[in-house]
Amino acid sequence: MVKIIQYIDNNLDTELSLERVSEIAAYSPFHFHRIFKLIVGETLQNYIFRKRIEKSAFYLSLRKNLSVKDIYLNLGFSSHSDFNKVFKKYYGKSPSEFRKLSPEKFHTISQIHRKNGQVDTVFDQYICNIENLLNWTTMNLKIKVMQLQEMNLAAVMSLGIANVESSFNVLIDWAKKKQLFPRENLKMISVYHDSFKVTAADKVRIHACMLLDEKLEKQEGEVFPETVEAGKFIIGSGEVTLADFEQSWVSLFLWMKENGYSTRKAFPFEIYHSNFKEHPEGKVLVDFCIPIN
Incomplete structure (x- = not known):
């Protein structure tokens, strides 16, 4: 599948x-x-x-x-x-109207089913203006642009944000049998194959991944090989709560535009360097990575 x-x-x-x-x-x-x-x-x-x-x-x-x-x-x-x-019918706006929307002004698109069965599209205004958002970025994320080497991953697919944790559990169980978990400097990664701007949260496809030293040659049960190709990335690093993830992504894409970069045909991802469950304030040290030209 x-x-x-x-x-x-x-x-x-x-x-x-x-x-x-x-x-x-x-x-x-x-x-x-x-x-x-x-x-x-x-x-x-x-x-x-x-x-x-x-x-x-x-x-x-x-x-x-x-x-x-x-x-x-x-x-x-x-x-x-x-x-x-x-x-x-799907988004409540014509393509030309949709194109005029500023990607910085709106961050989510959700569908509300009215009692009469019609689907209306609601654009939730972002919690702060662009200037405050850039200030938040400066205070909370250390941003750099750099080349990353190719990364070989073991992945489990998740359909919907609510199923990501169970996908990671499947991946960890597989890794334990392979004696790949736990180990020093282990990196867990989420690769986003859909955008929350245009896909509902319960349908977003996310791959729960683990960085491997060697390439996984074939699929093993629910675990399959995935590769992040080498290239240039904008990387925003910070220690944030899960509630800050959306704001981190929006601010990083805004920083990208303000600094004249553009995305290339590849998927953004997160690299986790700690476990939020082990932090007293529920924070995790994470790199937010955007592939750019």
Whole structure:
């Protein structure tokens, strides 16, 4: 299922019929449909539709060089009117209205189901203005731009923020059997394959990971190999509470824009250097890492 989800995310611009995807998964369409819905919590076509809409929102927000037409054609929509209709139904704003929104002004997009069944989109205003946010960054994060070497990881997929801890528990149980846990200088990592700006928290895909000395050659149960490619990163380091994570990410992306950097096609991640459960104030020493060009 991990491989199938990765395949879908990498091929949103192609035809992704049930027959095609189930063939890749080596299941009959009937059985694959049932298994996918059981594991992911939605049908294959609903998942593909949601990912295409969310990817379009991501491009509208951060890839200003792409035209609206480029975006909807690359994601399989046949016309501007069709794209405009489904996007507005999902986010409550047209693509052009959505593109005008400042990414610093709003931090989350949530859907509220009214009693009449309609879905309304609410943009929660950030808790402070940009100046205060940058001041918070200066006070709480040490920021640097540097090259990181390739990292070989063992990973367990989590669908939804609430399931991350259980994914880490699966990973740790696997590592104990391999005598990889505990060990000195162990690094646990969360890799974000979706953005909270466009994906609901219960559907965000996060990989709970452990840094390995040697590459994991094949999948072992729920644990699969993942690689963070070498490259340039903005790294914001600080000792913060879990409640500060969202503010840390927003402020770091704001710092990136203010300093003229742009993201590259790779996933942001967190590296944990301590355990918040062992800190009297529930704080954790963490690096927030953004891949940049």
